[in-house]
Amino acid sequence: MKQTGMNREQGKGRSAAQPTVFGSHIGLFTAADDGAPKSDLAVLFLNPWGIEEMCTRRLYRVLAERLAEIGIASLRFDYPGTANSLDHTPAERGLSGWSEVIGKAAEELKVLSGARSLVFLGQGIGASLALMQVRSEPSLAAIALLAPVLKGRAYLRELSLFSRLIDDGLGIKPELRDGAPGSIAGLRMPPAVANDLRTLDLNNVEIGTKPQIFLAERPGLEGDTAFRDSLQAAGCQLRTTPFAGYDALVSNPLNQEIPDALNDELVEWLQSLPQYRIPSAPPARSPVAIASIHSAKMRETFLRFGPQDRLYGVLCEPTEAFVGVTAVILTTAYDHAAGWARSSVELARELAAIGVSSLRFDSAGVGDSPPVAGRRKQVLYDESQIADVEIARDFIDSLGIAARTILIGRCSGAYVAFRSVLADPRWDACMIVNPVAFRWRFKGLPKTLKAYMRNVFDMETVRRLWNGEVDLGAVTKNISVRLVDRAATGLSPVFAPARPLTQLTAQVHRDFQSLANRGAVLSIIYTEGDDGQEMFRINFGDAGERLAAYPNVQLHLFPDADHNLTPLPARQKMIELAKLQALALGHPRQGKRLAIC
Known part of the structure; x- marks a missing residue:
């Protein structure tokens, strides 16, 4: 039976990735595992934005560890103005500033790994940036595009809608919400990046050279299908697959699920690239000590x-x-x-x-x-x-x-x-x-009694129960704990044995x-x-x-x-x-x- 990414994640222990610095930027370098053949192929991970970045953080780590097992080194990093990066001028220069840092990260990856051929792997905005780098990165052998942002103006509208849904779910008052373009869940997109996104259209990007492309399409989206057709018409060597598990990955960071099947396909595709079978050169240097x-x-x-x-x-x-x-x-x-x-x-x-x-x-x-x-x-x-x-x-x-x-x-x-x-x-x-x-004393993350009672009459909850998507045992236990606690609290002044029952x-x-x-x-x-x-x-x-x-x-x-x-x-x-x-x-x-x- 094929071992899935999650099974691998729960397997042998390993070290965290090695931090490295290039310029004023920090990356996380994952070398090929000892004993694995060192491939001339290395992968640079490009982040999506906002909640999607939070949801894919673990996915990228899991993928990096899987690639290390088969001899492929990789590098992960944060764009300026995001996550753990510094907030300085490249973020103010918009997508061109982010692209410049991608170029520096690519050079760092080649130096640390000894690999001469790179794969850019990105999701969301990261996938868009990967395609936009094709003309400027001569060592780029292939790109992996996971649910790329195709039209920036439409993406900003989608972010605005998703942001409102999140704010509604969190109960945030309208006057306290951040309505800046691209902002979501308290994360404010750098204004210059939002401005550049308004003109982004991947269908108009001139690719020039024709790298091999892995495209994970969101099921049912006509735009993804049309984009796939345009890549094929341009003569790209294309492998497409449905992005099974996309919604489960990005819709809620609390319940994110790693798309194991997609990971398996990505690993198989990388191993099929001709550069994978070529040994890498010795690394030019090791990551900095501090x-x-x-x-x-x-x-x-x-x-x-x-x-x-x-x-x-x-x-x-x-x-x-x-x-x-x-x-x-x-x-x-x-x-x-x-x-x-x-x-x-x-x-x-x-x-x-x-x-x-x-x-x-x-x-x-x-x-x-x-x-x-x-x-x-x-x-x-x-x-x-x-x-x-x-x-x-x-x-x-x-x-x-x-x-x-x-x-x-x-x-x-x-x-x-x-x-x-x-x-x-x-x-x-x-x-x-x-x-x-x-x-x-709970199982999983419990709701309040009021929330449980409200969900009883919610048709979506009924549907999820019917489909087996709700852990009925956990719900039953958590409701029982809530009821016992409330009852025991009321009884404890007159009935001493009830007191220990409260949590x-x-x-x-x-x-x-x-x-x-x-x-x-x-x-x-x-x-x-x-x-x-x-x-x-x-x-x-x-x-x-x-x-x-x-x-x-x-x-x-x-x-x-x-x-x-x-x-x-x-x-x-x-x-x-x-x-x-x-x-x-x-x-x-x-x-x-x-x-x-």
């Missing part, structure tokens, strides 16, 4: 750490005085080290501006960090991530920057942060945003007391109306009145925001709170309670 980039107020070093160098992260340090405080910023299971709407990047750089260092990293199986064999495929609210936090703590200890520390997380990252601070007394403070629970009535309060005894500062942020408050109220009362027993705990309620802090004002408010908390750690005589609501 992959760092600089701006006026901070220095970011992209690195691997932990056993087998299996975790990937970014150390962000102030270029001026260090105040002696370091933050570790956790991801959720569905965004990567840059954070939702680049929130982790913004937070890290704002902290550096006031003298606070930080480490943001991907836990195993998330983003750019490979999985660990034996762990669940979906690491959402997974206790195993606590071990990764401990590794991160050991790492900052080894750097000598852990005199005073704060751990920060949102959603499932908030849960992992809370449990990690409890497990490890080395942490001085913890800031958690919208935790669903403080101890976990955290006794256990959570012991946890909170443990942190209070240590003097560890705990800041809890909820956005008004967030689902996580259902369990919080069971534990601490409707107004959080039972928190009064813990003087080390601060509760903050943010209005006009969603679970992910998508609106910019909410993210800025969280960042300001984190800065004050970090500075208070650096100056403990000022006290640990902050007057912010």
Whole structure:
């Protein structure tokens, strides 16, 4: 039986990709595996934009690891103004600036791999840029186009519609939505890029040379079919396939599914290229020992750490005085080290501006960090991530920057942060945003009782149940937990045996007391109306009145925001709170309670 990409992902452990720097840009280089024949073919991955980039981050890593197994090296990187990159002038030059960086990345890949023939593999905008590079990259042997953006003006309209759907689903008020062209889920497309997209039409791109092309078409889209026909008419050597699983990959980062069948086809196609069977030359050089980039107020070093160098992260340090405080910023299971709407990047750089260092990293199986064999495929609210936090703590200890520390997380990252601070007394403070629970008894990510009742009458939910797309066992368990918790909360004042039935009535309060005894500062942020408050109220009362027993705990309620802090004002408010908390750690005589609501 053919081994699928996901089976491979759950197999042997491996190191994270090797960070490398070219100019002021950072890349992640994956060399061919030891023992694999080194091919003269290397692959440069070109990112899509926005939510699609977040959804394909793990796909690109999985593909890079599969290619390494068959002797093909690869390089991944972020365009200027996106993800973990610097925000500087190439982003202001639009698509031409992005294309220039693609050219530099291609040269870096050839130098590091020794390969003389390249394949550009891109999705969305990345696929469009791959085709546009054909005339300017002489070493380009083939291109892989996954659901390319064909007409930029139509794409901007689609993004606007998708953005409204996301904002509606997140419950974001109309006045707080970002209506700039190309913006989606709190990510603002560089204006010059949006302007260039208005004139993009792949059907008018002059290819010149005729590289081999792999085209993954979105099923049922006439535009993709017409584009395929135009490539064939131009004499391109074309292999086409339906992009099976496209919607499941890009529609929701929380539930993204790796398209294993497409990965298999891509690997088979690459092995069929004549350049694959030619051995590569020796690499001209190795990746730099320290992959760092600089701006006026901070220095970011992209690195691997932990056993087998299996975790990937970014150390962000102030270029001026260090105040002696370091933050570790956790991801959720569905965004990567840059954070939702680049929130982790913004937070890290704002902290550096006031003298606070930080480490943001991907836990195993998330983003750019490979999985660990034996762990669940979906690491959402997974206790195993606590071990990764401990590794991160050991790492900052080894750097000598852990005199005073704060751990920060949102959603499932908030849960992992809370449990990690409890497990490890080395942490001085913890800031958690919208935790669903403080101890976990659910299966998967639960909804509120109100949401479950509302879905009972939703025809789409009925359809998904009928087709077996809903885990009925998980739904049943989660509803039962919610009902028992509510019933036990009401009975506990008069019926003592009911008290232990509430999820955290006794256990959570012991946890909170443990942190209070240590003097560890705990800041809890909820956005008004967030689902996580259902369990919080069971534990601490409707107004959080039972928190009064813990003087080390601060509760903050943010209005006009969603679970992910998508609106910019909410993210800025969280960042300001984190800065004050970090500075208070650096100056403990000022006290640990902050007057912010």
